[in-house]
Amino acid sequence: MDIIMSKYDRNKPFNGLPALPPSGSIEEEAALLKKLVTASRALATVNANVQCLPNPDMLVNTIALQEAKTSTEIENIFTTEDELYKAVSDTAREERANPATKEVLKYREALWTGYRQLADSSSITLDLVVGIFQQIKESRSGIRPPQSQVVIRQGDSEFRTGEIVYTPPRGEGVVEGLMNNMLEYLDDDQKYPADPLLKMCIAHYQFEAIHPFQDGNGRTGRILNLLYLVHKGLLARPVLYLSKYIIVNKTDYYYNLGAVTQRGSWKEWVLYMLDAVERTSIFTNQLINEIADQMKATLDHGKKHIKWYTKEVNDVLFYQPYIRAKTIGDAAGVTSRTTLTKYMDELGQAKILTPRREGAEVYYVNDELIRILAR
Missing domain, CATH: 1.10.10.10 (Winged helix-like DNA-binding domain superfamily/Winged helix DNA-binding domain)
Incomplete structure (x- = not known):
C-alpha cells in the first residue's frame, strides 16, 4: 500500500518525514499478515533453540561475532576472519588489531553492553540508543546538532558516485522530536498495539530516515533491531544473524528504504524486512543446531581419546x-x-x-x- 507523501526533494532536509505510526491500514494487509506468521514461527524456533543450549552466552563469540563482522561490512569496513578470531582470543592482540577489526569488536561490545543495560530497563530509551552509538564510534558526541549538514551520497563503487541520494531532517529539536516519537511507538503497546515484528520493521526505516547521528547510524540501527526483539521476549539473546540477509540483498535494502521515503511504499519495505527475519531465523537456527551437534560429537570424541x-x-x-x-x-x-x-x-x-x-x-x-x- 502506497501512502501519498509530501513533495520530496533529496537535496533538501526531509523535515516532512511523517511521525509514526504510518497512516493507512498497513497492519491489515493480507500479504503482510501471512508473512508475519511465517517469520514469527521461524524466530520462535531460534529462540527455543538458544534457550536449550547449556550456556546460551557461548554464542557471543560465534554467531554474534559473525553478525558484528557482517554489519560492519555493510558499511564497507572489512576485516579477515583470521584477524578477527586472533583479536577475540587475546586481549593484547585486540589492543593492537587493525582499525577494521577494532570496528567489528566495538560493534560486538556495543551489542552486548546494550543487551545488559536493557535487562535493567523497562524500555528502550534515547540514552540507551545514544550509548550504543557512542560505543560503536568511541565518541562522546550524541544526536547531531541542528546545523549539521549531513547528507547521504552514492558510494564509491556505484553509478554517479558522490551524488546526494538523501538529506535527513535537521533543525532545532527536529531530530529529537522524531526519535522520541519512534521510541514511544516501540514502547507504548496500548497506544500503538501492533505486532512487535511489524513495529521493528517500521521503526528500522524510521531510524535510518531520521539518521540521528553524524555517522554509525546503520550499525546502531541494526543493533537496535536485535535489542528490541530481546526486549519484547522474542529472543533470549541478541544472536539473530540479520546482517547476512541485508548484505546479500543490499541493493533491495536500499531500494526499499528509498521507496518508503519517496512514495510511502511501506508494504514492500515491511515484506522485505519480514523476509529477512524469516530467512535469517532459518539460517541462524541451522548454525545453532550445527554448533550444538558438533559440540556433542567433539565431547564424545574427546572423552574417548x-x-x-x-x-x-x-x-x-x-x-x-x-x-x-x-x-x-x-x-x-x-x-x-x-x-x-x-x-x-x-x-x-x-x-x-x-x-x-x-x-x-x-x-x-x-x-x-x-x-x-x-x-
Missing part, C-alpha cells in the same frame, strides 16, 4: 574459534606449564585443535567451528 577431557573444556573450545593454551588450562584446572604443553599436544593428536604459530605466539584453532561459521 583423552582421559582428562571434560565438558567444561569442551565448552571452552566452542566459545571462539581461536583459543590460547592458558584458556584451556584454566578450564582444565592446570597450572603447570609442562602439563599444559602435554594437554595441548594431546588435543592436537586427537585432531580436536590445530596449532597455528605466528611469530612467538601460538593459537589453537577449532577447525570444525570455523567450518560451521564460514557457511
Whole structure:
C-alpha cells in the first residue's frame, strides 16, 4: 500500500518525514499478515533453540561475532576472519588489531553492553540508543546538532558516485522530536498495539530516515533491531544473524528504504524486512543446531581419546574459534606449564585443535567451528 507523501526533494532536509505510526491500514494487509506468521514461527524456533543450549552466552563469540563482522561490512569496513578470531582470543592482540577489526569488536561490545543495560530497563530509551552509538564510534558526541549538514551520497563503487541520494531532517529539536516519537511507538503497546515484528520493521526505516547521528547510524540501527526483539521476549539473546540477509540483498535494502521515503511504499519495505527475519531465523537456527551437534560429537570424541577431557573444556573450545593454551588450562584446572604443553599436544593428536604459530605466539584453532561459521 502506497501512502501519498509530501513533495520530496533529496537535496533538501526531509523535515516532512511523517511521525509514526504510518497512516493507512498497513497492519491489515493480507500479504503482510501471512508473512508475519511465517517469520514469527521461524524466530520462535531460534529462540527455543538458544534457550536449550547449556550456556546460551557461548554464542557471543560465534554467531554474534559473525553478525558484528557482517554489519560492519555493510558499511564497507572489512576485516579477515583470521584477524578477527586472533583479536577475540587475546586481549593484547585486540589492543593492537587493525582499525577494521577494532570496528567489528566495538560493534560486538556495543551489542552486548546494550543487551545488559536493557535487562535493567523497562524500555528502550534515547540514552540507551545514544550509548550504543557512542560505543560503536568511541565518541562522546550524541544526536547531531541542528546545523549539521549531513547528507547521504552514492558510494564509491556505484553509478554517479558522490551524488546526494538523501538529506535527513535537521533543525532545532527536529531530530529529537522524531526519535522520541519512534521510541514511544516501540514502547507504548496500548497506544500503538501492533505486532512487535511489524513495529521493528517500521521503526528500522524510521531510524535510518531520521539518521540521528553524524555517522554509525546503520550499525546502531541494526543493533537496535536485535535489542528490541530481546526486549519484547522474542529472543533470549541478541544472536539473530540479520546482517547476512541485508548484505546479500543490499541493493533491495536500499531500494526499499528509498521507496518508503519517496512514495510511502511501506508494504514492500515491511515484506522485505519480514523476509529477512524469516530467512535469517532459518539460517541462524541451522548454525545453532550445527554448533550444538558438533559440540556433542567433539565431547564424545574427546572423552574417548583423552582421559582428562571434560565438558567444561569442551565448552571452552566452542566459545571462539581461536583459543590460547592458558584458556584451556584454566578450564582444565592446570597450572603447570609442562602439563599444559602435554594437554595441548594431546588435543592436537586427537585432531580436536590445530596449532597455528605466528611469530612467538601460538593459537589453537577449532577447525570444525570455523567450518560451521564460514557457511
